[in-house]
Amino acid sequence: MSLSEFLVQRWPEIVELSLEHIGLVLVSIGLAVALAVPLGFAVTRIPWLARPVLGFSGVVQTVPSLALFGLLLPLPLIGGLGNRTAILALVLYALLPILRNTVTGVRSVDPAILDAADGMGMTDWQRLTLVEAPLALPTIFAGIRIATVVGVGLVTIAAAVGAGGLGSFIFRGLAMLDTRLLLVGAIPSALLALAADGLLAVAERRLAAATGTG
Amino acid sequence: MSGASIEFRRVSKAFGDRRVLREVSLEIRAGETCVLLGPSGCGKTTLLRLVNRLEEADSGEVLFAGREVARWDPVALRRRIGYAIQSVGLFPHLPVRANVELVPRLLGWTRERRRARAIEMLRLVGLDPEDVGRRKPHQLSGGQRQRVGVARALAADPEALLLDEPFGAVDPIARGRLQSEFRSLSRRLGMTVLFVTHDVREAFRLADRIAVVAEGVIQQVAPPAKLRSAPASGIVEALVRGAETEPAP
Structure with missing residues (x-):
């Protein structure tokens, strides 16, 4: 059976696992954004938070992904085989790029603009919501883009702890020494990463233009 | 809305080892336009920023509308004061x-x-x-x-305006027009204006009174004509004479 025939035969499964793959990425990136962006804003307000928060998310990055999945498996409540462990690991990995870009984005706002904001009598909250957050948005988005692209790749490994997604093909292919299965998992996953990168790049450029920072 | 008075009482301020203001006292009457004139780095911008609490004095008092600014809520204070800077x-x-x-x-x-x-x-x-x-x-x-x-x-x-070289990037012809329009406007509105510039010509055009600032000290406070006829120090005289020898725009 050629690869193309194999593709046709496995098509329904490819679609299903791709959707599952996308779902895992969306959920974990969504959670990471909900966590990392407010935390990043907090870091810019409370200086002593910077070291522990950025330090922790940096250390997580240095743990090899397979090892992280393994480490989380035996944990009560959050661990175990399945989605939850995978999502937790993905969220942890996505934290650093989003956090760091949020902090960088806020910190790189032109001091003259902040001076004007303070001078006109904005409260700290108004300065954050009306000035700093909108101006940091393109940078924050760049962090989300990095996290998403990395996340698409990581989800393939999450199949090792039974999370599903296109990684299932890859692990089955490895186990059965079947190159076609491997490719059927790897190629759509790579395409997904490219598509996500392209889409988010466009969104990022639009944001930069809208905020006058591009 | 009419203007509010601004007053500095023996105000000192240092950034690290650098003393930028030394016991500066100055009273700006309600509705008056006072120009702080001096070379860059003389402390005039710091003086301005003390009024809306973007800087805090090390010692001495700054009063806005007769009340010490340290006792104002900074947000409420700033919303009653217009603020424009060169950048x-x-x-x-x-x-x-x-x-x-x-x-x-x-x-x-x-x-x-x-x-x-x-x-x-x-x-x-x-x-x-x-x-x-x-x-x-x-x-x-x-x-x-x-x-x-x-x-x-x-x-x-606003009851007062703090302006720090607000016309610095405007071309000379438009600047002259803008200055005279601003002059009539601030008079009409009765706002108190504290205006920082290093441009002597601008100072003479706008001010009811000019406060010459140099080396962290106010050298002289006087109406433009008096500054010209009776400069209090060599620094003031040099500054004013410099303006007269400048070619007309």
Whole structure:
């Protein structure tokens, strides 16, 4: 059976696992954004938070992904085989790029603009919501883009702890020494990463233009 | 709304080892335009920023409307004082009109009132509210941006205006026009104006009184004519004479 025939035969499964793959990425990136962006804003307000928060998310990055999945498996409540462990690991990995870009984005706002904001009598909250957050948005988005692209790749490994997604093909292919299965998992996953990168790049450029920072 | 008085009482301020202000005392009457004139780095900008508490004095007192600024809530204080700086600091993500509407928005004015005021203010500084008002700040020239900065500072009927070289990037011809318009405007509105510049000609054109600042000390406070006829020190005399030998624009 050629690869193309194999593709046709496995098509329904490819679609299903791709959707599952996308779902895992969306959920974990969504959670990471909900966590990392407010935390990043907090870091810019409370200086002593910077070291522990950025330090922790940096250390997580240095743990090899397979090892992280393994480490989380035996944990009560959050661990175990399945989605939850995978999502937790993905969220942890996505934290650093989003956090760091949020902090960088806020910190790189032109001091003259902040001076004007303070001078006109904005409260700290108004300065954050009306000035700093909108101006940091393109940078924050760049962090989300990095996290998403990395996340698409990581989800393939999450199949090792039974999370599903296109990684299932890859692990089955490895186990059965079947190159076609491997490719059927790897190629759509790579395409997904490219598509996500392209889409988010466009969104990022639009944001930069809208905020006058591009 | 009429102006509020501003007063400095033996104010000192240092940044690290550098003493920028040494026991400065100065009283600006309600409705008066006082220009702080001096070379760059003389402490005039710091003096200005003490009024709206962007800086805090090390010792001495600063009073706004007869009350020590340290006892004002900084946010409430700043909303009663218009503030415009040379680098302007327009918000790049907002159109020009939204920039001008910001302080009224913070004060909770209705949308219609805000909009009307922004249009009025942009006209006042000589900008077309329909055309320029819809643009983003990065689409404007340096001079146009500075005018928007002044319009923004004026928008919420402030009792006092703090202006730090607000016309520095405007070309000389437009600057002259802007200065005379600003002069009549501040008189008409009765606002107290504290205006920082290193441009002697500008100081003479705008001021009721000029305070010459050098080396962290006020050298002389006097109306422009008096400054010319009776300079109190060599520094003042050199400064004023420099202006007279400058070629006309």
